[in-house]
Amino acid sequence: MDQPFLVRLPMGEDLLDAVTREFENRSVRKAAFFVIGAVQGAVFGFYDPGTKKYLNREFAGDFEIVSCTGNASEKDGKTFVHAHAIFSGEDYACFGGHLMQGSRIFAAELHVVPIPGSIPVRGFDEPTGLYLWPMEGEGSGR
Numbered sequence: 001m002d003q004p005f006l007v008r009l010p011m012g013e014d015l016l017d018a019v020t021r022e023f024e025n026r027s028v029r030k031a032a033f034f035v036i037g038a039v040q041g042a043v044f045g046f047y048d049p050g051t052k053k054y055l056n057r058e059f060a061g062d063f064e065i066v067s068c069t070g071n072a073s074e075k076d077g078k079t080f081v082h083a084h085a086i087f088s089g090e091d092y093a094c095f096g097g098h099l100m101q102g103s104r105i106f107a108a109e110l111h112v113v114p115i116p117g118s119i120p121v122r123g124f125d126e127p128t129g130l131y132l133w134p135m136e137g138e139g140s141g142r
């Protein structure tokens, strides 16, 4: 499956889980994606480089998905979705961060662009404390 595709995500499901499932169902492990739509609730992460931990913040309410973009690759032998998002509420103020589980889909349109070639595999990166792709020339994916 190397063709771009559009899919509507189901109401009531967790946004991050639903996106991940679409990749798993199609065996796509290297892609860029975009989502627009609306959700109820949000949990965003902020990675604190000092403590090397994600600080999570929960937001209650109805929100527009102003922008949600990310990628799919592989970690621990499974599809791994990394997504960042900007949401806005009734006051039109935007907020966002690293998308965590915790946003219930009201309506969402997913646009996926699969990328051919070797799949990047995430591995632990000591300096950042994150699971990152290998640098080019490090004998990356598979």
Ligand code: ZN
Pocket (backbone or CB within 6 Å): 082, 083, 084, 098, 099
């Ligand atoms: Zn992130």
